[in-house]
Amino acid sequence: MTFRTRLVLSYLTLIALPLLVLSTLFYRTSLNVVTEQAQKNVYAVVKKNNDVIDTKLGMADQNSRSLFVDKDLYEIFNALHPSREEELVAADRQISAILSKYFSQNEDVYAVQLWTSYYSFGLSLSLPQGDPTQSRIYKEALRAGGKMVWYPTYDFTRMFNQPWLKDGSIDFRYLFSATRLLNFSHLEDSTLVKLKPGVERPVLTISYKSTVMDELFEQSIPAGSSYMVLDPNDVVVASSDGSQVTKKYAPAWIEAFRAKGSGTERIMLNGKHQIVCFARSEVTGWLSIVVTPQSALVSSLVPVIRTSTIVGALALTAVALFFAYFILGRITGPIKRLMSAMRSVGEGDFQTRVEVKRNDEFGLLSQRFNRMNDRIAMLVKENYEIKLKEKEAEIQALNMQMNPHFLYNTLNIMNWTAIEHGQKELSKMLVCLSNMLHYTSRKDWGAVRLAEELEWMRNYFYIMSVRFEGKFDVTYDIEPALYEEELPRLLFQPFAENAILHGFGGLEAGGRIGIRGWTEGGSRYFEIRDNGRGISKAGIDAILYEESASVGIKNTISRIKMAYGDDYGIRIESAPGEGTRVRIQLPRNTQY
Structure with missing residues (x-):
């Protein structure tokens, strides 16, 4: 049996077995993904219906209080x-x-x-x-x-x-x-x-x-689904089966759903796989339940998935045969020549050349191999220069990590603020966010003046104060001479965020953050201090030394040390119940 024949048979074997496995996995995964997506859609409908009911009934509750x-x-x-x-x-x-x-x-x-x-x-x-x-x-x-x-x-x-x-x-x-x-x-x-x-x-x-709820559910749930609304005593408030209304309905699986409050589960009911989506009303405490047969959600898609899987498998098999008979035969020759030349290079002969006879990928590979030998001497020389540039690239990479990380957090906060506060503060928050995005999206990630950094922080603190409903106040005590000096961008944000999200986690109000700046000798000092719940010694060690802890703070420490050297950095002083003080030391009048 020739090498080409063995190569063809091996190629077909390696293609056929994974193709069979992948086709099966694709079919099962696609079916599961479609089912999960349909399940999420039904759950979203139930949640939306529940919110609509809460809104309608909540109006009556509010108006009754006015009486x-x-x-x-x-x-x-x-x-x-x-x-x-x-x-x-x-x-x-x-x-x-x-x-x-x-x-x-x-x-x-x-x-x-x-x-x-x-x-x-x-x-x-x-x-x-x-x-x-x-x-x-x-x-x-x-x-x-x-x-x-x-x-x-x-x-x-x-x-x-x-x-x-x-x-x-x-x-x-x-x-x-x-x-x-x-x-x-x-x-x-x-x-x-x-x-x-x-x-x-x-x-x-x-x-x-009772038809108020019937109209809402009948117009929104998928065909073949049934719905039911139960009060805390398992009395049927509304149901797709009108004969159940006013009666008790208390199967064993209801209690687990009632304890969970809202969610979606797949269970067996009457010998069939059913998707149950449920949500509890915040106004009445009633539990809305929609039961949908799993087959009803995916029955129209199963033939499509099955057909696409079979067609895809056949197409891939045809492509595999084409490669086996017409492509593999052209591989062995160029590979042998390249292997011979590579042995020579491995022995130290960097003047070895491969004759280029083709214009396909192997011809290009041969050209690249020849060019590689020409560049080896140059690469040895450039290696030292690359090492020097790696440090600068690492600083830029660390800087750029701060931008998407913070943008994500900010947009998440604004999203929750809009939901919880009904857009009351949205206009001003958008102005603040616009300023912050403009500041963080500059192409030049070099040093900034302290005045610019503090202006960005004021916008940040405003958004956070709206999100946490005035839980904290911020004070500034900065020497005037420092406002025009330059420092790394987003220097204070990770520590302020840590104070708000973790330090004030147990506070309802009364949080205080103080930002202080002064000069001493040849150094500048900045201090971020809060009266939060504090950090244990183990927590401080985790922040400073563990790789998985506090990405923002770790990046800030790395930027300071790469820009100014190991003599500068941060120090954290804290204890549980005593607040936290972060002190940053930078050199004076130094370009970042």
Whole structure:
């Protein structure tokens, strides 16, 4: 068997086996990736729906809090005589108008009422409730003592003892309600005035039709999926199976999801692989669950993945055959010539040359080999010069590491600020970030004046103070002569960031950062000091000496030593509970 034949057979064997394995892995991986992406999409829909529900129901919670200090309601109930029917009717009109002011803009609210033992006020829809004070909703509100109670979906005819409506077709058959006991008060000459002790406190009831949640889920979840909303007692608030509403649903797997709060899992239900996405409401505590058969998410994509895998495997096999029969035969000759020349070079003959007969890659390789020998002497000479330049390149590389690292942190902070604060401070933060990006994106990464560095730090501190809601203050004590002297860029940022993110981790307010600069002898000193929780001796050693700890601080130390020598650098003094002091020593009037 010739060398070419052995080479062809070996080539085909080496291609066929990995191709079979890779094709199988590609098919399984592609299927898994598609499934995971579909799972993430369904989870995103559930989270979004949950946020929409929280927004809608949260409006009712906020508006109900406003009723506590509504002066008009206070005056009506404080002066109302329950025995006078004409007063009750007049009060009903006034109260209906007041409730309409707070809740009429919320189109999801079905009815808003104030219940007392003697009258139901604000009844905008004719709900034949009888005596609502005998209902469980009313009693739950009394027990809560002023806290908002979200009562899950209930059968109206049973809750209010209306059996004559049981067989009728009414659109308010299934409702869920939010109730709260109202103890009105208002400020009068800087004094908080409450209702008279003998005045009965009304119960606010905000009712929603259960279809509010049905419409939201049915329009957003994938085909073939089912949904369910459960209260903390496993009562079904809403469901794609209408017969389950108001009933209890408590399989074993629900408890694990309720403890987790939100997420997505793959489980076996009814003998099928199911993807379950769930999220708990921050307003009501109800758990939204969407169950989607795994096959429903990927059924349309499986044939595409399978076909593409087979076609790809066949195409790669054809390419392998082409290379085996038409390319491998042209490899052995040039390889032999190159190996002979390489042996000569290995023995010290740098004048060896390979005759160039072809213009393909092997011809180019032969040309490069000849050129390599011509350059060996030159490379020996250049080697020393390259060593000198490596130090400068390392300094530039360390400098450039600071820029993307900090940009990432800054953009992450602004993202969370926008989410948490609803763009209130966004305009000013964008101005600060624009200045910071302009400063850090300069092509020249040499030295900067201290005045420029401190201006950048002020922008940085502003963004961080908004992110942490005024948790800390910053003071400066700099000798005037230092403002025009040059120093490495982003010298203070890693230590300030460490103080804010780690030093003030346990503080709600009262954090203090002090930046001080002075001269002493032939050196400049800068100190960053905080009153945070401090660092242990082991923590300081990890920052200074371990490779995996605090990339920003390690880079800053390296830049200082490479620019000014080993006599300069930083010193960290700290202890748990005593804050941290970082002192930086640089030479005076030295170009960076």
